Amino acid sequence: MKELFLSLLSFALAVEEPLVDTAAEARAQKLMQEIRCVACENEPISQSAAEIAGTMRVKVREMVSEGASDAEVRAWFESRYGEFVLFRPPARGVSGLVLWGLPFGILLIGASGIYLARRQRSGSGEVEAVSAETFDHDNGTAS
């Protein structure tokens, strides 16, 4: 009975040979972290124990060893499995612009907004400097 249960437990960990060229292997590893396993919930193929992920890893190593660029590897997987497979969505189109541009756009808008608002205001009135440690032994209330 126990044996039966344990034999059901076959989450396959494929044994794969790393590439001999360490630089190419490092590049392949990095790509494997960017490509999503199509059979799992939310895992890159670098982590997944699913069989398909093993096949996908073999393909990444194969393409890298044949001299494909990172972009070519990503493009191959995208054409084969769809956009879904890329954990690093391509920066193209309106959605790419929003996704990749928005964080830095908000930062720029926020920073310039603050700068303009402060420059206007700090022109008027005296500003008194109070050192940070003034409050180290502040007794709490003004009373």
Add this chain to the structure above:
Amino acid sequence: MIETGHLAAFLALAASVVQTWYGLRGNRPMAARMALSALCIMGISFFFLIISFVASDFSVALVAENSHTLKPLMYKIAGTWGNHEGSMALWCLVVIGFSVFGAIRLQTGRTRFEAVALGIQGAIATGSLAYLLFASNPFLRLDPAPLQGAGLNPLLQDPALAIHPPMLYLGYVGFSFVFALAAAGLIEGRIDRHWARATRGFVLAAWVPLTVGIALGAYWAYYELGWGGWWFWDPVENASLMPWLLGSALLHSIIVTEKRGSFAAWTALLAVLAFCFSLLGAFLVRSGVLTSVHAFAVDPLRGSLLLAGLLAYGGAALGLFAWRAPSLRSGAAWGLMSREGALMLNNLVLAVATVTVLIGTLFPLLAEVTGRQMSVGAPYFNLTFSPLMAALLVVLPLVQSWSWGKASISPNWKLAAIVGALLGATILAALFVFKLPFGAAFGLALGLWLLFGAGREVFRRAMVPSRLLSLPARVWGMTFAHAGLGLFIIGAVIETGASYERTIALAEGDSAEIAGWTLTLDAVRSGEGPNWYSDEGTLLAKSGSKEAVLTPSKRYYPAARMPTTETAIMKSLRGDLYAALGDRRVVDGRTLWTFRVYFNPMIDFVFFGVALMALGGGLAMMPMRKRKTEAKVPIEGPATPEPQRTKVIA
């Protein structure tokens, strides 16, 4: 009897309604009394729920679905909140708990403000209890009762995970009281230095457990999932990171409000948003729009109700904010090059970082609405979130000594040259001697820079080393938190940049070389626990004169029909040697076992760093020592209770 618990929850709901009524009418003593009653009643209710789990009363539907007689006692108890309904009951208990905590600790001398805050917290408790009783009822019976329960998700049967949810809830729900204080302050039209002084402790009371809760979750993921990593930018992790980031921004902005009276509107907004993001997290995790180990019960109705709650409470508070914010008084004047300016930069970056995490988390969901299937994962966050935060942290040691109002900047060029040269040398050594990728080399230098900055600032504050110990606890809190951040970054970048991973297949007696260790498979044996069977491998690890035994195993929980990985971790000064057992395969008549072996250098820095941040937060909560020095900036407004505007019905 579960019916007693059910009835008690209804009574707690009634008490919360009365608390809201009295609170909003300005009657603090009655609101406090009602909060205390609600806590006692809800405590009884939760106690009966736990008792049903401990006694394995499978006539209670929730127990039948989530427990099992063979489960160890600790996980029977923890199983109470290891499911949707039970965790909502815990949520309600914590909401009410914060009411009572607030009723005791809130001593501002402004009775009406305190009463209104308790009233709003009562309204949050009312909403939570109504959701519990009408959409997630844990107290329902099952007829006929099954003889055995279905068991708790085995992944959750783990000590770290037993306390991870209560910690997270203390954090999420802790922000509910901060929200209540902000709304009450806005209603009164007074978000000032008094308000900030009263509120800051409550922000920390939420931020510290949230920090601990997230760290426990990360640590659990590290040793339980068998993937070697600790943070995966999973939507569920992001859901907890967003309120943490906003809470961190709030911790900094509220200092400005407390010391100078400035940033009042922004601080109030952050206080409202921190709780809104906690609710958003609950919605994302529980509605089933994200699938994960946390999506216990995927139910669109529950999701819609959570979203409705978020929109109702968040919308009301934001409306209140829009109405009141323009009339808030501004504080002392300040220029851009000042402590205020530096903290504003901190807040800007933390807010943008939060938005970045939000975009990355929601983007795939929004794309799905338009019919596109896409993924946003770790590479996105590493290219957006990480550089943003890195830029902020580079600046931190430079500006932390700046004065309020106007900083007098007189750089110490000699020190700058020495530190710059040392950090440059660190980067070069990391790049060319230790062969780290550039990001990791830069991160290492950044971590050291933060440690240096934290140390330098604490010495500057003390002026002479003998005064170090008499510095206020908050200064030490800041020092620990910033130093912890430095250690965290060092651990994170080294682990990510230099970890080593291999999958090997061994027959008994075979050996393999990994990261300088020779691993020999001694044997794989079968084992048995209270509610599981296992295969356990014994690996003998040898490196020079060092020897260790690793026993990674795989467990199978028949009740839940689910396997789990139990990793084996050998800690050393350099890092963790980490092994997970994979499957068995037969090749040419030989039985081979696959192992995934990792070497994770300096990973403990990650967890130790976060622990230090939480400790810093705890220290920052300590009250100031009373000393009769005059505050340079007088606190505006009366410290004495203001006249009551409505009649007290006491």
